[in-house]
Amino acid sequence: MTVPPLLALMGFVLVATLSPGGATTLATASGANFGLRRSLPLIAGIAMGLASMAAAAAAGLAGLLLAAPALQVALKASGTAYLLWLAWQVGRRSAPRGPGGGARPQSFVDGLWMLWHNPKGWAMTMGAAASFAGLAEGPARLGLLLGAAFGVSAALSLSLWCCAGLVLGRSLRTTAQWRILNAALGSLLALSVLPIWL
Template identity: 30%
Template sequence: MLTIIFSMLVFALVGAISPGPVNIVATGAGANYGFRGALPHVMGATLSYTLIVFLVGIGLNQLLAQVPEFASILQYLGSAFLLWMAWKIATAKPESLQGETPSLPPKMLEGALCQGLNPKAWLVSMSGVSLFVSTQQPAALFLMIFCAVSFAMCFIGVGSWALLGQVISRYLSNPTRQVMFNRIMAALLATSILTIINV
């Protein structure tokens, strides 16, 4: 069992820490609002991913196989939401220019939606469930273990990107650099979405 749990840890960490829309938003949030400000996004994304793993584990995987149109709908809804997030990042005003009405960091709900509508999250969770849950007995126990591992590794993975954003924030004290950084992050987010939907 320890071998399987170790494999789960490696798989979940690699899936969570690899570049993708949720991590790009986390980096931007960390750079603009610090790790604390990015924490609601990180927690929302983590809780959402854990729920995705659980749902896939209890049978959504079979539903997606039987009704492939549902996967397409999810893909396009997710892409639209993530493009909206890219626009929000690209048009964010630098902190020093915001005056009395500073913009707000991403909320927990936005982090949850960002992850829940992220096709990468669904694909990684389906792969993980088929590798570590479907082939084991009792499957319910291994699903719970995989959910716990996924929660921890997702928090570490997305949190690392938010922390990276905070680390580079000192180089973004100049408003011009901050605007450029936000636009680069928005472009990366939009590009990652286009590669997911194969446009």
């Protein structure tokens, strides 16, 4: 393995995980409402979901998805339904300690489940598996490499988005401000399904 292709992979992974989307919006909302510590299970679930997705794409699951259009449509439909449900959950929240503020942060399983139903995640990892297949000897090693790269990068970038949400949340004073923030984040999460179908 040479350094330039690895740097290209790391650049690709960093841009892919830092770019706004459903996972980053969910991490921001969780940070604003629950703080970093209580959001760590969600962040870990999303990072593990992306790492396992990258490993599966490298192992050949990407080929199966590309060869089965009906499976792609089912993945898009279930992913859209789940992201819209999460958007509704985020958008209807009030202030964390006010009336209706007894909500709990999403769990590790929620993050993992969301990522495995996220067509953007599949597109990123399939693109990486196809573009960087020459970096490793065989699908198993490529899976380990892509899984590690996506998992670490996702954990770091989601932590940054979560901290941005935490800073934003600390600036809010009224229930109305919280409702506006959560409605805006819920709307952004809902809008993240549009690229799935375009």
